[in-house]
Amino acid sequence: MKLAVDIAMKLHSRDREFRLEAQFACAHDVTVIFGASGSGKSVTLQAIAGLLRPDTGTIRLDGRTLFDSNAGADVPARDRQVAYVFQDYALFPHLDIEANVAYPLTPWWRLRPEPDVRERVATMLAAFEIDHLRASYPGQLSGGQKQRVALARALIREPQLLLLDEPFSALDPLLRERMRHQMLEWQGRFGIPMVVITHDPDDVATLADEVIVFREGKVVRTGERAAVFDEVESGPQVRRAVRRFLADAAG
Numbered sequence: 001m002k003l004a005v006d007i008a009m010k011l012h013s014r015d016r017e018f019r020l021e022a023q024f025a026c027a028h029d030v031t032v033i034f035g036a037s038g039s040g041k042s043v044t045l046q047a048i049a050g051l052l053r054p055d056t057g058t059i060r061l062d063g064r065t066l067f068d069s070n071a072g073a074d075v076p077a078r079d080r081q082v083a084y085v086f087q088d089y090a091l092f093p094h095l096d097i098e099a100n101v102a103y104p105l106t107p108w109w110r111l112r113p114e115p116d117v118r119e120r121v122a123t124m125l126a127a128f129e130i131d132h133l134r135a136s137y138p139g140q141l142s143g144g145q146k147q148r149v150a151l152a153r154a155l156i157r158e159p160q161l162l163l164l165d166e167p168f169s170a171l172d173p174l175l176r177e178r179m180r181h182q183m184l185e186w187q188g189r190f191g192i193p194m195v196v197i198t199h200d201p202d203d204v205a206t207l208a209d210e211v212i213v214f215r216e217g218k219v220v221r222t223g224e225r226a227a228v229f230d231e232v233e234s235g236p237q238v239r240r241a242v243r244r245f246l247a248d249a250a251g
Contacts, residue, residue: 001193007057028209035214050077
């Protein structure tokens, strides 16, 4: 996977103006975008997904142009082959888990998915070990279970890229650590590159093949695993190396 982003846009909220100028390229299995709240991470992710339109610039994925302001190109979100998992998972509360996961493959006018779709859903539910929840509803699930459902729904269309917006922020600390490692297992199993945004250094330490640091709407530093982790391998040393890197980037 090669993702190249070079975009600029202005956002207005009452008396505040925010300007995003994001330029970066990544070609790893897991890229983590790190930064404080309000630094432009989510805006960038939504632009990649096609949920927001930049004012100027380009977005390219594996040689395909998803957005080019000069050429007038703006591929609709549904055609980008990019999956997006929202911070709150955005599950449909009135649909059971089977219908939630089947939703991307089910026409709006069908009450239930067709048999071939149900078979694909069953495979995804088994992969995420939630097949016993197929008849449950989102309101009956724990945070970790909701995350698995959201991931199964995102991956069922076999996208080229998976975008994750603060995927662990709603989980308790113990579950958060376990889900980080499971996320890496799932990435290896499905082979779909991920871009993860976070403000938690531990997410960077566990997940990142490459880290991109945002501050006040701009990319201020990037680094691959070897450079960021300072060639250390044990857990505490990795975390210290990551925190040093991020502290330097934050100025």
